[in-house]
Amino acid sequence: EAQVTQNPRYLITVTGKKLTVTCSQNMNHEYMSWYRQDPGLGLRQIYYSMNVEVTDKGDVPEGYKVSRKEKRNFPLILESPSPNQTSLYFCASSPTRESYNEQFFGPGTRLTVL
Amino acid sequence: AQSVSQHNHHVILSEAASLELGCNYSYGGTVNLFWYVQYPGQHLQLLLKYFSGDPLVKGIKGFEAEFIKSKFSFNLRKPSVQWSDTAEYFCAVNPGSGNTGKLIFGQGTTLQVKP
Numbered sequence: 044e045a046q047v048t049q050n051p052r053y054l055i056t057v058t059g060k061k062l063t064v065t066c067s068q069n070m071n072h073e074y075m076s077w078y079r080q081d082p083g084l085g086l087r088q089i090y091y092s093m094n095v096e097v098t099d100k101g102d103v104p105e106g107y108k109v110s111r112k113e114k115r116n117f118p119l120i121l122e123s124p125s126p127n128q129t130s131l132y133f134c135a136s137s138p139t140r141e142s143y144n145e146q147f148f149g150p151g152t153r154l155t156v157l
Numbered sequence: 158a159q160s161v162s163q164h165n166h167h168v169i170l171s172e173a174a175s176l177e178l179g180c181n182y183s184y185g186g187t188v189n190l191f192w193y194v195q196y197p198g199q200h201l202q203l204l205l206k207y208f209s210g211d212p213l214v215k216g217i218k219g220f221e222a223e224f225i226k227s228k229f230s231f232n233l234r235k236p237s238v239q240w241s242d243t244a245e246y247f248c249a250v251n252p253g254s255g256n257t258g259k260l261i262f263g264q265g266t267t268l269q270v271k272p
Contacts (some may be wrong), residue, residue, distance in 0.1 A: 047200075074258050085161075085247060085262035086201075093258065101259060133201065140258030143189045143208035143251075148201040 045070045047149035049134050055155045056124055064119045064152050066134030072147075074140045075117040079103065079130040080151075086133065092117055093140050124156040159184045161250050163263035170238050171271050178233040178266050180248035190231040191249040191260065192222055201247065207231065218242070240272045 047068045056062055068075065073094045078086040078101075088101030092111040106128055108120040117136075121128060132152045137144040164179040182188065192204040205216025212224040222233045231248060248263040 076258065076260075078260075078262075083166075083264055085264045086249075086260070087262070088259045091258055099257065101257075135260075137258065143206070144258075145191070145203045145206060146258075146260060148193075150200045 045147070047134055047136055047147050049132075049149040049152050051152060052150060053153050055157065057157050058125055059123050062121050062124060062154075064121075064132060064134075064154070066117045066119065066149060067115050068117075068134075068136040068147070069115065070136060070138075070147065071114065072136035072138050073114070074138070074144070074146075075111065075134065075136045076101070076146070077107070077109065077117070077119050078133045078135065080133060081130055089119070089132075091140075124154075126156050128154065129156050130154060159250070159252060159261050161248055161261050161263040163246075163248055163266050165266045166264065167267045167269070169269045169271065172240055173237050174270075176233070176235040176238045176242070176268070178246055178248075178268070180231045180233065180263055182229050182231070182248075182250045182261075184229075184250060184252055186252060189251045190222075190224060191251070192216065192220070192231070192233050193247045193249060195245045195247065195265075197244065204233070204246075238268070238270050240270050242268060243270045244268060 076091040077089040090109040092098040134149040135146040137146045161182045189208040191206045193201040207214045249260040
C-alpha cells in the first residue's frame, strides 16, 4: 500500500531532551516536507526536501533540523525541544515539487514538550 | 505575503443540509488550489484540486469547488451533507511560479454534522 508513515505517533518529552521523528514513504517520491499544525493557524511548513541531500527551510524552521540521506526517509530532529514546539506534526510527500502535485500526508505525530 | 483565508471557522449543520465553505487567497499569479479533509484522528486526505481547465472541479464523496479567478476564491460545496462528513477542512494554495512545493494552508474549518 502506498503510504507515508511517521513514528512515533505520540510523544511526551521534557525541555531540552533531543528527539527525532521519523518519516518514510514508499512511493519513490522526490519531494518531502514537514508541517506543524496548530489551532487557528492551519498547517505551516517547517522544512522541505526536493531530493536526496537537498533540503531547505520553510516558514517556521527555528528549532528544527532535517536530513535526507535516502530518498524514502526524511527525519525531523529537535535538538533541544521547548514547550512552544508542542504541536501536531505531519510529514508529506509528492512525486516532485511541481505545484500541481497532490501531497500525501502521514498520520501525524502529536508532540508535547513539558 | 501569500495567505489563504477560510472565513468559517466552525460550521454546524444538520444532515441533508447544503454546505459551502469559503476560501480566498492572496496571490496574483498562477496558482494551484486544493481542498484537504482531516477526519477525526486521521491524516489529511485530498478532496479535490484545481490546476487548469474547467473552474468547476468535482472531488470525492460528492464535493465540488469552483475557482473564481476574479474573486481569488475557491469555495467548497456539497449539496447534502452526511454525518460522516464531520471533519476539519483545509483550503491550500501552491503558487505556480518560483514555487518550492510548499502548500500554504488556510486556518481550517471544523464541520460538525448533526444526525
